[in-house]
Amino acid sequence: ENVVHPTGQSNEQQPTPLTRRSKMQKELNAASLIDSTTIPRGVKIVKKAALSIVMGMYVVHPIIMLWLFRSPELFSLLGVFQIYHKCSGTLTRRWNACLKHAAMNIFLFFPSLGGIWLWFQSRLSLRRKLLITFSCLLGFKISVDHVFLFRVPSTTNLAGKVAMITGANRGIGFATSVALAELGAHCIVTCRSLSKCQHVVEQIKSKGGTATAAVLDLNSLNSVMLLSKYLSTEFPTINYFFGNAGTTPQYDLTAEGFENAFGSQYLAHMALGEFIVEFDQVVRAC
Ligand SMILES: NC(=O)c1ccc[n+]([C@@H]2O[C@H](COP(=O)([O-])OP(=O)(O)OC[C@H]3O[C@@H](n4cnc5c(N)ncnc54)[C@H](OP(=O)(O)O)[C@@H]3O)[C@@H](O)[C@H]2O)c1
Incomplete structure (x- = not known):
């Protein structure tokens, strides 16, 4: 209504x-x-x-x-x-x-x-x-x-410095190696396979940098020992250590019987750090 x-x-x-x-x-x-x-x-x-x-x-x-x-x-x-x-x-x-x-x-x-x-x-x-x-x-x-934001200023000069990178054959490790070499550092690139390492060295050299290839399998503390002995004579001072190598957990064991991720990404890297005489900076990959 x-x-x-x-x-x-x-x-x-x-x-x-x-x-x-x-x-x-x-x-x-x-x-x-x-x-x-x-x-x-x-x-x-x-x-x-x-x-x-x-x-x-x-x-x-x-x-x-x-x-x-x-x-x-x-x-x-x-x-x-x-x-x-x-x-x-x-x-x-x-x-x-x-x-x-x-x-x-x-x-x-x-x-x-x-x-x-x-x-x-x-x-x-x-x-x-x-x-x-x-x-x-x-x-x-x-x-x-x-x-x-995350780029290294190109004015940084690392000439005369030595940097060691684990897992340098691909991914972040490879990019870091190339970037550090471009800034003037001598890079020790470590990989599980020597041929992969040499490929990285060639790439760095083609860009005017210098690098040394070294074999490192973080699944074996014996491999860590061998590398440490080599480094202590050839490179008594390493200014930068980029402990980068690692993968998602594989659910298997290292040669010494540690769980893979813990053994390789933590223990082996720590052992490497202990054996090598002197580091200025130690960086763990995110
Ligand atoms: N990318 C991300 O978003 C992310 C996130 C969190 C954490 N992370 C960490 O950052 C690091 C690099 O990442 P990414 O993406 O560059 O990895 P990626 O492309 O998978 O490369 C891993 C590198 O580590 C090496 N590696 C793996 N296990 C090894 C072992 N037992 N001994 C020696 N070398 C070994 C590999 O060598 P081979 O070629 O011989 O396998 C390779 O060179 C890793 O530790 C990863 O866990 C990355």
């Missing part, structure tokens, strides 16, 4: 208060470039979902990335460091890793482009525009950090 109010308006004409949902709906419609009445319902739903996702990513994404960049262990856990180092260290051999790295960058920049597009096209409130602008700047800063 139509009841007439003192204001003269009937029940039907009473304006209903805007719910949160309908407010969002209104904002999304306002953000739409095309008049919402002319596009089919399915397209509208997809468009709204896409806009919401881009908006969400654009605000949340930089915060997550900042958190990850401030916790390198987490970052490393995600394999991002690995991809990055493999890419910069083995550019010619690891196209696959480089493609992944490029994809990572697209993932970093895509939300930024989406956010900028929204910023220009939408009729959002000032508060939201400011939030997006802030996120944009933060995202840009983090992206720049991604490129520069």
Whole structure:
């Protein structure tokens, strides 16, 4: 029944208060470039979902990335460091890793482009525009950090220094060996197989660096002893030790009967450190 109010308006004409949902709906419609009445319902739903996702990513994404960049262990856990180092260290051999790295960058920049597009096209409130602008700047800063933060300054000069890297034939160990050699250090590259080591030495030499190949199997303390004896005579001082070699646990035992990961990644590295006369810096790979 139509009841007439003192204001003269009937029940039907009473304006209903805007719910949160309908407010969002209104904002999304306002953000739409095309008049919402002319596009089919399915397209509208997809468009709204896409806009919401881009908006969400654009605000949340930089915060997550900042958190990850401030916790390198987490970052490393995600394999991002690995991809990055493999890419910069083995550019010619690891196209696959480089493609992944490029994809990572697209993932970093895509939300930024989406956010900028929204910023220009939408009729959002000032508060939201400011939030997006802030996120944009933060995202840009983090992206720049991604490129520069973890790089060794090229002015560093390690001429006359000796660095020893375990597990130098691939991955982080290989990239580190090449990077240290490029900075002037003489690298002792250790690998399980001599032929793999020699390949690394050749790569370093082709870039103008110097390196020595040495065999080291961390599954055997005897191998550690042999290497230590060799090093104590040939390289009495080692300035940098990068204990990098290791894999995910293999669920088997070392030659001495220790659990593989503990025996090779911890015990053997510690033994190596004990045997070698002098280190300036000892680094354990993340
Ligand atoms: N990449 C990551 O995201 C990540 C995350 C957490 C920890 N880490 C650690 O960082 C280190 C390097 O990572 P990565 O990704 O560069 O690994 P990777 O590509 O798998 O390379 C591992 C290296 O360690 C050597 N190695 C493995 N077991 C060995 C043993 N018993 N004796 C001697 N050498 C051995 C391998 O030699 P072979 O070629 O002969 O097998 C290889 O050169 C590892 O210790 C890994 O556990 C990496």
